[in-house]
Amino acid sequence: MAQLVVEPSHAGEAEALRAVLDGARVRSVFQPIVALESGLVVGHEALARGPEGPFARPDELFGAARRTGQLAALDEACRRSALRSAVALGLTAPTTVFVNVEPEVLADAPLEELVAEAERAPGGVRVVLEVTERSLAARPAELLAALRRVRGLGWGVALDDVGVEATSLAFMALLRPDVVKLDLSLVQNPPHGGTAEIMHAVNAYAERYGASVLAEGIETEEHLMTARALGATLGQGWFFGRPTDEPDHGASTGVLELTRTGRDRPERSVRSPFDALPEGTTLRRATKGLLLELTYHLEREALRLGETCVVASTFQEARHLTPGTVRRYADLGRSAGFVCALGRDLPDEPAPGVRGASLSDDDPVLDEWDVVVISPHFATALLARDLGDDGPEMERTFEYALTYHRDTVVRAGEELVSRVAAVRPA
Structure with missing residues (x-):
């Protein structure tokens, strides 16, 4: 991986961020994921937050990491925090925890480290790893191999930001996600020419393989109605709960059934098309x-x-x-x-x-x-x-x-x- 040279103007920022990472001061907040039919909480997405100060907001935290060449280190710290916090908060199986991988990290960082993270993950945490189509386009061979290995360790895979780029629809079949996450723009904005194309593609995939469809950005009753109309069976957004350090343990919970769409390969060895x-x-x-x-x-x-x-x-x-x-x-x-x-x-x-x-x-x-x-x-x-x-x-x-x-x-x-x-x- 090419080493990024930090400009002198960012040297102080780099040192401050390094101190945050070395001190394990990145924390996780959790936003509920709800089954739209039953209203049960079936999972949580782990979202990163920095300590009080210049890195408190996620855009500030990740912006500093990009400027100072520490995005991969931050990305790994976020997942470590997510898994550690999930155990501490009791968000263990059958609850599912969604964790992210930054597309830029998957496009450049050694994917062996991601597999090693999965191998070191604490027992009892049911994980779905969120990736985007940009990651597959950048590194097809490595990403497909890495996803096969983390799936073999019991993790699920979600395809994030579907609807932002048409190529996400092209790559669904190759990535075989267990969960397809619709971008919040589909829920919050009026329908447009591409909405029907996205709906047809996502619903066909979900029907064919039994994958779950999750709509992000649900903040109002109108958004909820749109999400259902789009074919979503899962929802996430402020309508159900904001990201918090302490998830509501009094909420009614259910189990997210993952169909393991990428794990149904025949045992027969295949060496070529x-x-x-x-x-x-x-x-x-x-x-x-x-x-x-x-x-x-x-x-x-x-x-x-x-x-x-x-x-x-x-x-x-x-x-x-x-x-x-x-x-x-x-x-x-x-x-x-x-x-x-x-x-x-x-x-x-x-x-x-x-x-x-x-x-x-x-x-x-x-x-x-x-x-x-x-x-x-x-x-x-x-x-x-x-x-x-x-x-x-x-x-x-x-x-x-x-x-x-x-x-x-x-x-x-x-x-x-x-x-x-x-x-x-x-």
């Missing part, structure tokens, strides 16, 4: 010419889907990324939410707006031609394996399958996105 095809899938044979036409069609679908779409493709060798292909993928990079291309010797950005990944010689994906397109209401994958012909290029043959089964398509997409490394600092 082609491996993700279910056993017994009928395979066809075709020449490169037919696969090209199928690929062009999927690319056009992705252009139509726009920002809510993820595209992941393989090219075997860099030489297959022709000038015409680069132009097509530059169009996709401008239109889709996330686009990645993989192959031997591919650069980090093979086309403008496209994330690249160079595959090692022993990677089974080198033998495949894969095109995966995922959006809230569309999931298709062309998964093909090279049969090793030595003839003319356009007559090369492949065995392949076209699949529209969402779980298979998402699994194939994960196999590709999990090979894309973090964005390198400029």
Whole structure:
């Protein structure tokens, strides 16, 4: 991780903040999360506050951390405080505690530290970790691996700020959140052109996987009515209670049932997108010419889907990324939410707006031609394996399958996105 140099004008602020962190003076307050149907408190979100003085307000505290290069240290201190305070206040299972990870930290800090935090967490605390789509876009491989590990330790995952960026809808399928948190702007502002798109995407995901939908920013009866209309089953905001050091232990409580949407993977080992095809899938044979036409069609679908779409493709060798292909993928990079291309010797950005990944010689994906397109209401994958012909290029043959089964398509997409490394600092 690159070291941030603190400007002289911030040196005093840096020292003061370091003293706060070293002295464990960051504290946690808790805001209730309520089941809208029953009114029962099923969880609390832990929110950070600094000591009295210049760091008391969260915007001041986090602003100082950003200016002085101590955001990762503050972020970790906040989670330590949240878990420690939850135990002290009796907010243990079956109550659920929601804790945050700053997107900028996930975009830069070693994710091994996050996994280590989960391993060290005090027993009895039921945790849901909140992340945003910006974190996945910045570091796909590391974040997906880290989330798998913290889920294995019993933590749930929430996708935060849904509705702020269209790409959050694109990444829902890959992140597989147990809870989808609607941004407060959806509850507090009048409906707009994107509201219906967000509703359709979130409600389809919740219906498909049994995830919970949580509306933030509920402050009035009108906000509550809007939250219900949007499909929320959980609510949070001043209408139910402000953040406090001492949660109301007299409130009626219930249990938040997490469906563990990211933990229902089959035991069968999968090493590549082609491996993700279910056993017994009928395979066809075709020449490169037919696969090209199928690929062009999927690319056009992705252009139509726009920002809510993820595209992941393989090219075997860099030489297959022709000038015409680069132009097509530059169009996709401008239109889709996330686009990645993989192959031997591919650069980090093979086309403008496209994330690249160079595959090692022993990677089974080198033998495949894969095109995966995922959006809230569309999931298709062309998964093909090279049969090793030595003839003319356009007559090369492949065995392949076209699949529209969402779980298979998402699994194939994960196999590709999990090979894309973090964005390198400029």
